[in-house]
Amino acid sequence: xxxxxxxxxxxLRELDxxxxxxxxxxxxxxxxxxxELYQDRVFALIWRMSFGRGAAxxxxxxxxxxxxxxGIAAFSIGGTAKLSTWILTIAxxxxxxxxxxxxxxxxxxxxxxxxxxxxxxxFERSALAEALIAGIARLPDDQRAVLVLREYHELDYxxxxxxxxxxxxxxxxxxxxxRTALRxxxxxxGVVP
Amino acid sequence: MxxxxxxxxxxxxxxxxxxxxxxxxxGVMTRFEAVEAAMAGARHRRRRQxxxxxxxxxxxxxxxxxxxxxxxxxxxxxxxxxxxxxxxxVIGEVEADLGSGAAVSWKVTGDRIVVEQHGxxxxxxxxxxxxxxxxxxxxxxxxxxxxxxxxxxxxxMDKKGVTVASALVVTAIAxxxxxxxATVHGxxxxxxxxxxxxxxxxxxxPAADPKTTAIMFxxxxxxxxxxxxxxxxxxxxxxxxxxxxxxxxxxxxxGANIQVPLGPTEKFTPGQLGDAASYTQTGSDLVxxxxxxxxELARATADRKVLVIVGDGNDTNNQLAPAQLEKLTxxxxxxxxxxxALLLAEPRPQTGIASMLQTTxxxxxxxxxxxxxxxxxxxxxxxxxxxxxxxxxxxxAGAKNIGPDDRTKEELAAAGMKRLVGSFKLCLDAxxxxxxxxxxxxxxxxxxxxxxxxxxxxxxxxxxxxxxxxQAVCTAVTFIYAQ
Numbered sequence: 001x002x003x004x005x006x007x008x009x010x011x012l013r014e015l016d017x018x019x020x021x022x023x024x025x026x027x028x029x030x031x032x033x034x035x036e037l038y039q040d041r042v043f044a045l046i047w048r049m050s051f052g053r054g055a056a057x058x059x060x061x062x063x064x065x066x067x068x069x070x071g072i073a074a075f076s077i078g079g080t081a082k083l084s085t086w087i088l089t090i091a092x093x094x095x096x097x098x099x100x101x102x103x104x105x106x107x108x109x110x111x112x113x114x115x116x117x118x119x120x121x122x123f124e125r126s127a128l129a130e131a132l133i134a135g136i137a138r139l140p141d142d143q144r145a146v147l148v149l150r151e152y153h154e155l156d157y158x159x160x161x162x163x164x165x166x167x168x169x170x171x172x173x174x175x176x177x178x179r180t181a182l183r184x185x186x187x188x189x190g191v192v193p
Numbered sequence: 194m195x196x197x198x199x200x201x202x203x204x205x206x207x208x209x210x211x212x213x214x215x216x217x218x219x220g221v222m223t224r225f226e227a228v229e230a231a232m233a234g235a236r237h238r239r240r241r242q243x244x245x246x247x248x249x250x251x252x253x254x255x256x257x258x259x260x261x262x263x264x265x266x267x268x269x270x271x272x273x274x275x276x277x278x279x280x281x282x283v284i285g286e287v288e289a290d291l292g293s294g295a296a297v298s299w300k301v302t303g304d305r306i307v308v309e310q311h312g313x314x315x316x317x318x319x320x321x322x323x324x325x326x327x328x329x330x331x332x333x334x335x336x337x338x339x340x341x342x343x344x345x346x347x348x349x350m351d352k353k354g355v356t357v358a359s360a361l362v363v364t365a366i367a368x369x370x371x372x373x374x375a376t377v378h379g380x381x382x383x384x385x386x387x388x389x390x391x392x393x394x395x396x397x398x399p400a401a402d403p404k405t406t407a408i409m410f411x412x413x414x415x416x417x418x419x420x421x422x423x424x425x426x427x428x429x430x431x432x433x434x435x436x437x438x439x440x441x442x443x444x445x446x447x448g449a450n451i452q453v454p455l456g457p458t459e460k461f462t463p464g465q466l467g468d469a470a471s472y473t474q475t476g477s478d479l480v481x482x483x484x485x486x487x488x489e490l491a492r493a494t495a496d497r498k499v500l501v502i503v504g505d506g507n508d509t510n511n512q513l514a515p516a517q518l519e520k521l522t523x524x525x526x527x528x529x530x531x532x533x534a535l536l537l538a539e540p541r542p543q544t545g546i547a548s549m550l551q552t553t554x555x556x557x558x559x560x561x562x563x564x565x566x567x568x569x570x571x572x573x574x575x576x577x578x579x580x581x582x583x584x585x586x587x588x589x590a591g592a593k594n595i596g597p598d599d600r601t602k603e604e605l606a607a608a609g610m611k612r613l614v615g616s617f618k619l620c621l622d623a624x625x626x627x628x629x630x631x632x633x634x635x636x637x638x639x640x641x642x643x644x645x646x647x648x649x650x651x652x653x654x655x656x657x658x659x660x661x662x663x664q665a666v667c668t669a670v671t672f673i674y675a676q
Contacts, residue, residue: 032219040212058214066224069221126207186203192202192203
């Protein structure tokens with residue numbers, strides 16, 4: 001079973017410029033540092049977007065970082081996008097592509113992975129966590145992606161729009177629909193008023 | 194729209210997420226290095242394969258199915274994957290680095306995984322797991338606690354005018370053991386391959402000395418297709434002498450039917466396929482046609498069996514057809530039936546033609562020159578074109594001079610015409626009998642054309658012989674009438 005975390009805010013930092021430049025130049029050690037810095041965020045994103053089994057998440061996360069490392073030469077750290085946003089964008093597309101290939105829209109929950117992700121905080125919080133996972137899983141892929149990027153990874157509307165290649169207004173409308181649907185779902189389960 | 198949040202006050206972080214496992218970064222770097230190495234090593238091959246893939250499909254990997262690993266680990270699981278870029282694949286505890294253009298399908302039963310492979314892949318098999326890699330028709334490799342590179346080489350045939358020039362039968366497997374040992378089976382023997390050594394097994398070509406060949410043509414009976422393409426398909430038979438054996442044909446449209454029952458090749462004439470008026474339905478049930486064709490071939494007793502798909506590559510249900518065709522292709526392979534596809538229309542990837550053929554790995558043959566395509570698809574021999582002066586001394590029956598009837602002559606006189614010229618294609622079989630006669634350039638007097646065609650069909654020749662062997666030939670005969 002994979003240990004669960006709730007990503008602390010202080011872990012949401014960016015790679016320093018020197019290490020980035022070394023990684024960009026092909027330094028394997030710097031590349032490893034890059035992967036280690038962002039790996040939990042990528043794992044968390046992929047898992048929240050797919051709620052997949054550990055091996056599947058692992059494979060998609062590896063695929064994400066291979067693409068990151070192969071494409072890093074073209075990324076500019078002084079550009080408009082943060083490195084984390086760029087990496088999460090790639091992860092998002094890897095997951096979405098995989099979902100499209102698999103031909104599915106709704107998710108099938110893996111009990112073991114779900115159990116691992118429920119943060120220990122007493123009965124009520126566990127019940128909320130279970131209901132949240134079920135509710136998020138029930139959302140259509142496009143709404144779930146927007147919700148996860150906004151609520152859990154704190155991308156702004158423009159960044160989400162770029163990641164999903166959709167207009168900002170579409171981001172807003174999908175996010176609103178996702179939030180409303182999730183709220184209704186939680187209310188129906190009685191875990192929120 | 195405002196950022197009014199219906200989720201306000203709800204602790205969304207009650208849900209955590211899995212953390213990356215220890216040494217994840219190391220795994221990423223290993224995979225990255227493998228991809229880089231594969232890219233460097235396969236650069237030349239990739240150039241060819243990019244040409245094969247074509248511009249429309251070059252941007253994306255071709256995923257056939259990626260469901261099995263989502264379902265693992267289970268006692269029995271299956272899956273398949275194809276890619277046009279290097280890809281790291283995890284199947285339980287067995288891992289593979291697939292090269293560009295590789296395709297694998299697998300079945301996992303307990304600790305054993307059996308893989309059907311096209312292209313190249315580096316496999317890592319832990320202790321306690323056994324891997325068998327099979328290359329259809331060539332051989333197989335068994336490994337346990339080993340790392341090995343397996344290359345299932347395919348014959349690539351470039352094809353002009355079609356985005357997916359295609360492959361492909363496996364012609365050889367080459368096995369390089371990087372760690373541990375493997376056993377290679379093929380060509381009637383087993384070889385143990387150890388660390389650092391290489392074993393290669395080439396396909397024994399079953400067509401090298403065929404005695405008889407059974408051929409089923411599975412062709413589109415769609416009314417629109419038949420109207421546009423059937424005549425040219427039939428005419429293409431003028432350019433090929435089919436190998437001795439049996440020939441039959443299945444037409445598919447809405448459903449499928451046996452248009453020509455499997456029978457002796459010498460009795461087959463393209464005219465048996467019918468003409469445009471014979472076809473009125475508009476469906477394209479290609480899968481049904483192939484199923485019926487395979488069933489017919491299963492009854493044949495020939496030394497070699499070939500199924501040739503002739504059409505535009507589409508099925509009425511292009512969503513399901515690729516998977517079904519893939520299974521049918523595997524079935525054909527298990528029955529030693531060779532499948533070929535002869536496309537008689539421009540590819541339309543959005544409607545399935547490219548993806549279907551990519552997915553099923555059906556070898557396509559040339560459709561730029563339909564006769565040449567038939568030669569490639571059937572293993573027949575091309576019909577030689579010769580000058581009419583070479584055939585005239587061999588003619589033993591029929592009138593050489595064929596003039597217009599009196600009524601046509603009167604019409605010519607009334608119209609002030611004094612001269613008619615027309616050209617006709619004449620094809621003979623190896624015995625010298627007339628096989629087909631077609632108009633190349635009409636005389637301008639339909640009644641005269643009809644009389645010429647009828648007269649030429651009465652011609653008989655001695656066999657045209659080259660190096661002691663009688664051959665089928667074609668020629669062009671020009672008639673000039675002047676009054």
